Amino acid sequence: MANWIGWAASSVVFGGVLIQLTLGTLYSFGNMDPYITSYLLEKFPDRNIRYSDTAWVFSAATIGIGSMVVLAGAIYDRFGPRITVFLGCLILCGGTTITYITVQRSLPFVVLTYGLMFGLGVGISYAVPMSCAMKWIPDRKGLACGLSVAGFGGGAFIFDYVQTWYINPQNEPPPYFIHGQYYFTQRAILSKVPLVFIVLGGCYFGLQALGILLLRDPPKNRVVDVQEDVDEEETSLTSEGELTSNTSHGHDGHEQYVSWKHSWRTKDFWLLWFTLLFNTVGLVFFSTFWKAYGQTFIHDDHFLAVVGSFASIFNAGGRIWWGYFGDKLSFKIAMMSLCAVFTVLMATYKLTELAGKPLFFIYVCLTFGTFSGNFSLFPSVTVQTFGQRYFIQNYGLLFTSQVAMSLIIAVIAPYMQDFIAWYGLFLLATGCSFTSFLLTLALKQQRPFN
Template identity: 25%
Template sequence: MNSSTQGSDLTLFGLPAERGRWFLIPLGMLVLLCLGTVYSWSIFRRPLEAELNLTATQSLLPYMIALLCYAITMPIAGFYITRMGTRLMTAIGAIVVGIGYSLASFADGIGVMVLGYGVIAGIGVGITYGIPMAVAARWFPDKKGLAVGLTIVGFGLSPLVTAPLAKGLIDTYGVQRSLLILGVTFTLIILAISTTMTLPPTCWIPSPTARGQQKRSLPVSYPDKMLKSPSFYGLWMCYTIGTFVGLSAIGISSPVGEELIAIDSAMAATSVSIFALFNGVSRPLFGWLCDRLQPRYVAIASYTLILIGCILMLNAGEGQVATYIVAFSLFWFSLGGWLALAPTATLRLFNPDDYAQNYGIVFTAYGVGALLGTLVAGQLRDWFGSYVYAFYPMGGLAIVGIILATFMLKRDRPKLLVSE
C-alpha cells in the first residue's frame, strides 16, 4: 500500500484513496469473520464433553469466559490503538488469538481449556475487534454507518462459514487438533491483513461534500467529557438492553424451537442458520440508516421489532413454526443491528477522532448484556419450567429501551459542540 499525505495524491492499493479505501471493508470483514468463530462454540461443545469428560455447564465455560474477556479487553485496547498504531495492535491481537487456540488444543481438562480459549483467545479478540471498524470509520467520514455496518458483517456471518468448517475439521481430525488448525490459520490471515490496517492522515477528507458534513457534526474532544454526558449513559443503557435481549434469544433459539414449537433438532439447527443471515444483513442496514436518521429513531425501531417478537412468542404454540422463525429472526436481526448502531451512534454523538477509546468504553455495555443475557433466560427456564417466561422481561426491557432512547439517546446541547 502506497500513501501520501497530500489529499488528492494519497493512494491505497495502487488506487486513488477515495477508490482504494473500499478494499479495506472486505479485509476488515475477513478479520472479523476469523474472530467471530467464538459464536460457533456450540460446534465444539459435544465433542469436548466426550473427549474431556465435561458436563454441559463446564463445556459452556470457555465460551462465557471468552465473551467476558473480549468485552473487558476491548475498552483497554482502545486506549492503546492510537499510541501503538492499528497495524501493530492488529498483529498483537492475531498472535494472542493464535496462542489461545493453540493452548486450548493441548488442554487435558476444563481449566486449561478456559485459560486458552476463554481467557487468552478472548483477550486476543478484544484487542483486534475494534480496529477494522476504527479504520473503516476514519476512511469513510462521509459514510460512517454504512462502512462500519459492512465491516462488522464479518463477525455476524462468521458462524455460517466457520461452523461448517469447524464441523468438517472435527469430523476429520478431532476437536483439539481442529482448534490448533483454526488458531494457526486465523493468526496467519490476520497477520497478513494487519499490514493494510492503517488510518488516513488527519487532514484527509474524501470530498468537499464530506468536508462540510464532518465540520458540521464534529463535537468537542472526548472521552474526557463523554463520561459526563447524559448521551453516553443513554447509549450505554440502550446498548446493554439490546445485547441482553439479543444474546438471551441467541442462547435459547434451538431449545425454544424444540420445547415450545415441537420441531426436531435438525429443523432447529437449520432455523439457527436462517437467523444468522438476519443477524448479518441487519448490520449494514442499521449502519446505513444511522447515516440518514438520528440514532434514537433507529434504536426505537429496533426495540419495536423486539417487542413484536416477544408478543409473537408469548402467543405461539406447538406447530407454529412460521411464528417461531419470524420472532427469532427479529431478535437476531435486532442484535446484529445494535452491533452496527452502537458504534455508529458513538461516531455521531461524540468526537470521531477519539472513536477507538470512546467505543471501547461504550462496548462495556456489550459485556454486561452478554454476561446477563447468557444466564438469565436459562435461569428463568429452571425456575418456572418453561422458556416462555423469558419473553416477559425481554418485552419489558424493550419498552424501557424505547423510553430511554426517546429521552437520552441524542446529542448534548450546543454548548458541548464546536461552533459551526
C-alpha cells in the same frame, strides 16, 4: 485521485471484513455449545455439566471484549491499526488453538482459552477496522460501520458449516435427554471436539494475515479534508453535566471531540450505556442458547447448522441495513425500531414450537438480523455524540455495559433456567428490550457532532 481514494477505501473495508469474519465466530458459540457441553459431560460425568454452566464461555468472551476495547485505543494511538490488530488476532488464534488441550482438562480452562482469551483478542481488534472505515468514509459513518462489521456478523455463516460438518458429518441427533435438554453421546462425534479447535485456529490465521495487510488509516491530509472546517475542540462539562466546548489546536487536524475522560459524565452516555445493557440480555441469551432451545423440538443437527449459517447472513446484512437506516433517519428512530422488532420477536418465540422448522428458521434469522443493528448503530452514534478522536476509547466505555450484563447472566443462568424455563427467558428478554425502547425515547434527537 478520486479513483485511488475509492480503491484504497474499498481495500481497507475488505481487509476489515476478513478480520471481522474471524472475530465474528464469537456467534458460532451457539452452534458449538452442544458439542462442547456434551463432550465435557461425557468426559467428566461426576461434574454434571449443563448448558447453563457453559454459558460462562460466551460471557467470559464478552467480558474480555469489553475490558480491552478502551486499552485498544491506546495501543492504536501508539502503534497504528496493523500492529494493534495483529496483537489481538495473535491472542484470539492462540486461545482457540490451545482449547484443543483445555477442553480435555476442565470447563474452567475452556472458559479461560475459548472464552476470555478469545474475547481479549476480539476486544483489541474489533473497533480498529471500524475506525479505519469511518475515516475513509466519513460522510456515511453508519454505513461504514455496517460494512466493516458485516464480516463479524457473517463469520458464523462459514464456520457453523465447518464445525458441524467436521464434527457431525452423518447428521446424527443428540440421543441423551435430561432436564429438558438434549446431549450428544456418540463417540465418533465427541472424539472430534478437541481437534476442531486446531482446524479453526488455522483458518482464522489465514484470513487475519490477509486482512491485516490491507488495513490502514488514510493519510493525514485525507482526514483533514473531510472534517468540519473548524478548529479542534475538546469538549468539557459544566457542573450539571452539560457539554461545553473550548477551542484549542491539536495534532489531529481540525475536528471536534469529547475526551473519554469527560464522555462518561454526560447524560447521553448513560442513556446509551443502559440501552446497550438491556439489549445485551436478549443478545447474550439468544446467541448462547438458540441451538440448545431448537434441539428441544427439532432433531436435525444439519438443519440447525443451516439455520445458524443463514442467520449469520442476516447478522451481517442487518448491520449494513441498520447502519444505513440510522444514517438516513437518525440513531433514535433506528434504535427504537430495532427494540420494537426485537420485543415482538422475543414475546412470540414459543410459536416456533407449534409451527416447527419453517417458523424457527424465520425467527432465528430475523432475531440475528435485528440485534445485529446494535453493532453498527452504537459505534456510529458514539462518533456522532463524542467525535472521532477518542472513538475507540468512548465505544469501549459503552461496551462495558455488555461486560456487566454478561457477567450477571452467567451467574444467574443456572437458576433462571431451573425456575423460569425457556418461556420465562424469552419474557425476560422481552421486558429488557422494551426498557431499551423507553431509554432511547429519552435521548436527544440531534447529536452534537456529525
